[in-house]
Amino acid sequence: MKEIKDIIAAQQQATLAGKKTALATVVQVEGSSYRRPGARMLVTEDGVLTGAISGGCLEGDALRKSLLAITEQRKKIVVYDTTDEDDARFGVQLGCNGIVYILFEPIDPADPGNPVALLTLLQAQRQAMVLCTLFSMDQQAVQPGTQFLYGGCSALTRSGLWLEEHGSTALVAAVEQTWATQTSSFEQIKLGDMDFTAFIEVIPPAIALYVFGAGNDAIPLSGIADILGWEVYVADGRRTHVTAERFPKASGLILQKAADVLEGIQFDQRTAAVLMTHNYNYDIEVLRQLADTSCPYIGVLGPKTKLQRMLDELSAAGQFIPPMAMERVYSPVGLDLGAETSEEIALSITAEIKAVMSGRRAASLREKIQPIHS
Template sequence: MEMHDLCAIAAREPRCVLATAVKVEGHAYRKQGVSMLLTEEGVMYGSISPGCLESDLQARVDRVLDTQQLEFVEYDMRPEDDLSWGETIGCGGLIIVLLEPVCAELRSILSQMHTYFQSGSAVELTRSFYDQYTRIHYVIQLAEGAERQTSLYPSPAVKGASLNPINTMITDDIPRLSLVVIQSSEADDLRSNSGESDLQRDGLTEVEKWDIPLQISAKYVPKPRLIIIGAENDVIPVARLGKSAGFRVVVADWRETLCNAERFPGVEFVRGFPSEIIPVLDIQSGDYIVLMSHQFPREREFLELLEDRNYAYLGIMGSRTRTARLLNDLPPLKQLHSPVGLTIGADGPEEIAISIAAELIACKRAAVAAERRNVQRGIAHATDGHRASGR
């Protein structure tokens, strides 16, 4: 579950806690920067582990909500003995999790992040910690050019502080987490004058021993859109799996009786013929498109209108012969996958939907890997253009 989803869920959950893995060392199920939501009623959205940590995190929710205080939790699964974690822990790393009550300030931040995501904008969220990590300051800004910025409560002055980047990491799981540490010659200025925190041990807080930076910035990108042209019955499992795979699904069709929330729960609709829906869709370079309307003239019209636009993926449902006719006399189309889906011997709507979802995931991961390495990286059956092989 992406931050895009968590922001939407936080808006409807009156009492919940955001859990974020702020430090990961060694092998772990998810990457540094991943988040999940835990509610007072015991509902969990997302995950940080394969199930090893979530029950313990849930047990801390009431205290975090009642005290409205941050809490850091250490899970050190590097020892090889099974006494603490059991034989099925499934990972052997160190994970530090930050628990934050979703109250007025953080709730507002998550709401604004969701607005940015819905408009297709990437967002950078910065957390700055003060007073021995007991106070937090949030700032969000648009990741591209930082055109707008929102800051909740004024940032305390930190004497003698300088910001030095110490690590930048791009993960397959969006977000992308970069860490910045504040180095101060007057570290005591950051300590509370009211006595030692409960986190202090031997003059240092546990958080300081974990080397958690005083400032953490995470870049989150919106979900890629999956635009499905057509709303027949075989589209239903594709839309469902597309949602599960982290896409923002849009179903477009000119038949209004087929485009409804009962058939496609949780998706967006654009109704009309190709010439009507193209301006509304406003197709962007990060969009994934699948044609499966089974209406030859409408799909031909759509492809003609798509000619000068950029997108990440174009899949066409149908046989090699039908696709060749569909593409006849058209200029070469970018990022074309036909027949759509990975070659897994699929038979029937559900298995075909699985093959399509698998190819979409492969292409999405390839794009992340290419950005991370700044080189183009291919994936078999996913980035080789017009394929003649069957499903």
Template sequence: MENIYDILTLLKCSKPKAVLATIIEVEGSSYRKEGTSMLLLENGEKAGVLSAGCLEEDLFQRAADFFGTSKSATFTFNMKSEDDLLWGTGAGCNGIIHVLVQGIDEKLRKHLLTLGEFLKHGKTVTVVKKITHDLRVSHYLFISEDEYVFGEWEGAVSPNVKKLMLYGKEKSGVAFFNEHASYVYVHCFYPKPRLLLFGGGEDAIPLARLAAQTGFSVTVTDWRRSYCHREAFPLADELIVSFPHEVINKMTIQPKDFVVILTHNFQRDQEILSLLGKKQLQYVGLLGSANRTKRLFEGREVPPYIYSPVGLSIGAEGPEEIAVSIVAQLVQQQRLAVRESRTSA
């Protein structure tokens, strides 16, 4: 999912000078799409990827002049060229990629860290960058979903641009705005989707790990302390040792949250479903067969947001493979939710 979190983590704890590289336009096919970013540090460290290793080394060389400055430029990588196997079909790509490189000065660093705080608190943030005729950034602006504005922007923001920032764009990329007589690059940053796991058994361990590595904020809860501890779930954002009714009544559960129930206890599962029935949720996955789910609902209609058996049907066996099938379904549903939110705005 969004690699901005790895970028912001490295930026926050690093002292070396840094450069932000972003794919702003793709012609044809590429490994990553518009909106993908990468952080390059002067000491060689990096966060995020723009390709399958095809252009990163060359990009680092080009970025040398940008460290410690506020300069920017756009570089074009023609992956269709057959002159060199690294850049041609031997690289497995068949597109032209336009990468915007920005030196991170103190102002931009401050604004990127502010972006991180909004994402941390569950707020969606959109960035607009005004692109000059020579493909540099002249101004940029961030706006949160609750209309907090920050950045470096001269003059008024046109109503059309502000509307685009507030209600999103179906696809990240560059568009021309007559009001500003220039192109602007637009990208929407989404907070990490939250995954709440009820049950901390052996099958929850690889699920929590893979979900966290895929970009979810993971909370694991179990009423048994021996099942819910940091050694088993090192990547979880939160561990809660408590009974289901205590967790659900105290937590602020949002409609866009994801839940997977895997307590292996029929009565506990029924209790959790009953408590969650009062909430609006994006996704609830139930471990077990469809017949077991029918028994859990005692003949009542199963809501459409209940996924049972949980996970995509890939013939998964064992905790690791089941975790792969579940996380694949979580990513699928998250992508659909983002797409629907954009088109309905």
């Protein structure tokens, strides 16, 4: 989502400056590559790049292809075959031994359904959305490109009548199936007498991180989370600590006593909470309330003895936290990275949150037998 946010901002700046742009999207990969389908890069007519479609080795040639798409105002697919030795001579060798399909789409700001406009609509939703992109493996064929955004109840279709003209029943059915499984997919779709591949991408909302505690150690945690593109909210009962000067990149600041601090917060499966007020009474009250929410990650700063003391006190007060709720509590918080400083601790916490949200058990990739991207 960070990449999408940056692309939206870059497009807005380009539109204000009257600059033409094109969006390059990785739509399919065969074998290995640095970026996977869904990676995006916005290119302005004066050569400014936002986002990335590779580790840097494709960007130079992709810039030239993007400028051509802007000049011709035509969508096109380009195939980079890193298994072909000729690619090395053109300076685009990835060293990944894969085939990468890149879709280039010129952006028309006047079209409310252009690809970046759909990304903007997607960003505004606090739920997973499905983005559908149609392309042909035949580089000479028409490339429909990014078509519509689907959110379970409604489809926001691109302006223009391409889908309406060619029929979309099979495509919509495939999108609805992808929405039901919440797993991105590729489908072979026949529209009229034309064959296309549909890249049906599930894009989850950004992680929302609620940091309960506005001490100095919360500052690097907020900063790292912002770099990752997360929505960061900082809550504390101290007026002197919950300030925009201390947390300039926070999405929201919550000045509230512990008993009322969760009022108005909507927890979903992409929400994480970290308790680090260094105020035992504040932390235990917030933990009591969080246990009754659906928040999938509740981190508690401090040793296991602190958490156990909290649980004992809550139990003695008749507020027993059931085992299923305890599975969502992480204390001591963070991955075992040998962290000592507040910055290192912030890194370990964000890494653990990312692993939990991705359904992964953090380990060195060299220990992984299967491909990195399953």
